[in-house]
Amino acid sequence: MNSIYTAEQVRAFEENSFIKEGDDLQAMMKAAKQSVEILNKEFSTSEFLILCGPGNNGGDGYFIGIGLSELKKSVKFIDVLSHAKKSPLCEHAFEAAKDSDFIHAKTLKDISSKTIIVDAIFGIGGRIDLGSELEEILSSCNRFESKVAIDVPTGLDCNSGEISQACFNADKTITFIGYKLGQRINEGKNYCGELILRDLGFSMNKNVSPIVKELSYEDIKRHLPKRRENSHKGDHGRLLVIAGDEGYGGAAIMSSESGLKTGAGLVKLLTRKSHVTASLSRNPEIMVSGADNAQDIEANLEWPNAVVAGPGMFLNYWSEQILYKLLVTIADKGTPALLDAGALRLLSLKAFSKINLHSEIVLTPHPGEAAEMLKVTTKEIQKNRIKSAKALQKKYGCIIVLKGSGTIICNENDIYLCSSGGPELAVAGTGDILSGVIGSLIAQGLSPFEAAKTGVVIHALAGEECANNVGKIGLVAGELIPYIRKFLN
Template sequence: MKLVTVAEMRSIEQRANEDGYPFATMMERAGAALAAVVQQRAPRASRILVLAGPGNNGGDGLVAARLLAQGGFAVQVCLWQRQGLESDDLYAQATSAGAKFFQWTDATALNRLNEAVEHSDVIVDALLGTGFHGSLRNGADALLLAVQTALTRRRTLAAPLLQPVEPGADCPDEAAPAPRPLVVAADLPSGMEADSGAIAEQALVADVSVAFGFAKRGHLRQPGVDAVGQLIVADIGVSPNYASAVATAVTTPAEVKECLPPRRSDAHKGTHGKVLVIAGSANYVGAPGLAARAAYRSGAGLVTLAIPAALQAPLASQLPEATYVAMPSDMGVIAPQAMSVLAQTLPGYSVMLLGPGLSQEKPARGFVEALLQHERQGARTTLGFLHQPPAEPASLELPPTVIDADGLNILAQIPNWSTLLPENTVLTPHPGEMARLMGDAPWAQESDRVEQARIAAEQWGCTVVLKGAFTVVASPGEVTQVIPFAEPALATAGTGDVLAGTIAGLIAQGLKGHAAAACGAYLHGLAGRIWAQAHGSAGLLAGELADLLPTARQRVLQA
């Protein structure tokens, strides 16, 4: 599902209009979508307040007002800055349908607004749309503040009058009191910037936002996302083909379902790939196990942990399904001498995951640099013992590689590190790691996460998974994916290791880096949501998240 900027949406609508699908029809479809959401989300509501502004957003609101009035609702419309009513067909049609109007500039407007907010079951916010930028002006701030003040008097901490009703469920009792009205935003809350997600202090927080045609970038950006509520993308009749050139999309369950590798009835563990996890140190014992657990839970056939020898006993007791390679170590971390062991171990693995819990001690830095330079310099394969002399040149080709955590932090300390990356590399930085990787690059100050990840992927020639609320997945020549999850429960230690292991596990099963990253991030976010729906927003353990990956996968397959 494409995720558009304001400029892209205008271009799409303009092209559709030029091809014979008029703006008026788009507006009619948008208003009908608004009215349908009101009726579906509040089936027992009777009184509707519509806030309508001067532009197309206000027009969408007037169409909804007409349709709701025709449907038997008592509709009041507060007009702001809408001029030329004598020639406004939308106004005339809504009036004929029975909607009642008042202007915000009227002397009695505040009293009428207070009364309407006090008694309305639903408020439709259609004041300002995607054209808004900057600050609220010309009385819009006062109008929205007045609505907020009136809402405060209506037990604003309570739930909306009527929650979404599942098909076949009993409707709420008609006599139940209205603690506060349901707020439905037309496209996005008035006072929110559609591209940046910036939002005015006076903006109404919506329970539902009905995006017209396509989701806008601001719908999935802080701080505006907190005012969006439930996001519904409504079809306004514009062909998706008009958005074919849009290079950003929201990852959907259908797309993940299509990408997930099938599980054949005659499969064996080799069918589903082999993951080598190079990770761990004396201070970070758990990270390798979390990554390996996630790789298994994502469907990989075999996972091997290449770890400092001292970690093998505790990790094997936690994850007996894995196999283990004891790596030479120094100061409790993997040492450069481990390259000789790795040279014998690596052939035959489908994917390599480097970094969880690796540490940034000098021996670990030396090992990572030696590993990444190995394809260019080569090394003679010999048995590995601690303190053995450096190996001599020979050839070793690295498989597709996922680099996470301290692997990324070490990368950032290597000059021209991006030139050392193997082909088909996936980097999984959180914002702090991303900042270290970018250094003083000219584009490091880019505030748009989508653009930052896209530029990074192009500059570094790899897949970049920029973690956080609404994780971004970007690769050269691919549509940038935004993962539609922002789960506070995931803000805890070890969830990044789980994500890296999930992506590695999917690569092992045959997915390319970009698809594996997008699918893995989606399953990771969905697993977090499944946990949060059962337990709330705090207390998740990363191991629990890994164990929910099969449930998330099954939910996608059944969608």
């Protein structure tokens, strides 16, 4: 499980670690040496172009170039923002490299695209309001076939994962001390490429609590449901799915099907009567009933171990009355539940303000739904996904799954990140599949928080594997289920 930090945490740790005079220079030399080892190992070519900024990241770049030259590599430098005052460490490194081959940024177009280009402009001190001069340089950099960033690609905010108008699009990023949050969320995953961490011997993960912990399959594997040899369907949980307003029966079918095919022993679907035939035709194993009013669902609320509600629901009378009846009932009983899609938007209505949502309920908003729930803009949600998830948790008192590029899972005490998954999941219905998976895991006995973490990870990994097999374009949500089942088994 990787520990992920904010830029402020890393800076504070560095300042507290560099107590003795000269420690910061020694750390820079060590970072440069390890970067040279990586570059020499990863690339057989002997041509390198290093872009150095005026700060300490630029100092890293100068020392990296000196190290590569000592290995008989051909190295050229560009002193980016040469008019800016250099930091003391950068000035020291610049003096050591000043007799090297320096070129002007305007000649980038004349350099072979097979040259390895190394971005040492800003690093952790970077920003996204770069200005046209730097953005033009970065656009020219991105035509090169092999691109390596030192610490953080220029143009990437290392807290939010937002990017400037242009951003260095690295194939690999060599990062130091600890992983930065912006490298693992939003655009950061795309622009960092392969992340290679070198902690330089400072062991930040043993001394500083991370802002968030990054989940992997190894972290959730032990929570996967197990089957006893003499078990029966009643041992594997009863999942009730309430979903599918008129014209949106597909959401109800997908969420109930994913619940069934990821291990729930019994699955019951309550949906509009017009969708019953379609559901039975596709999944005769699912018990499906038409529910056109709140009274139609009342008798079914004593039955489940877990409830999923919301896929294919909207701001209309049917969805409102059905959800209201459900929430009032589970508030009294404490039944674990997951609310998604339309159910999340309904929570903002005045009619629901007095209903107490208990801590065993999972809310799974995407950024747009989260914005509506917090009455802010989607941009504000994306600018600080950690803060947004915590705000949702505090407001509703539930487990939060803030979906997106770098899904955040949190409860009152703990917060986790799943950075797996990619654009292949950005299609209609994948959220319905995830809802069914998490609901199924709850029904099978996982705590709602463990089910949320586990479901998010295997859903994301299923997307990655499907994309590896067939490509990132054209995935249909239902195609995820066999891959999810593979990870469950």
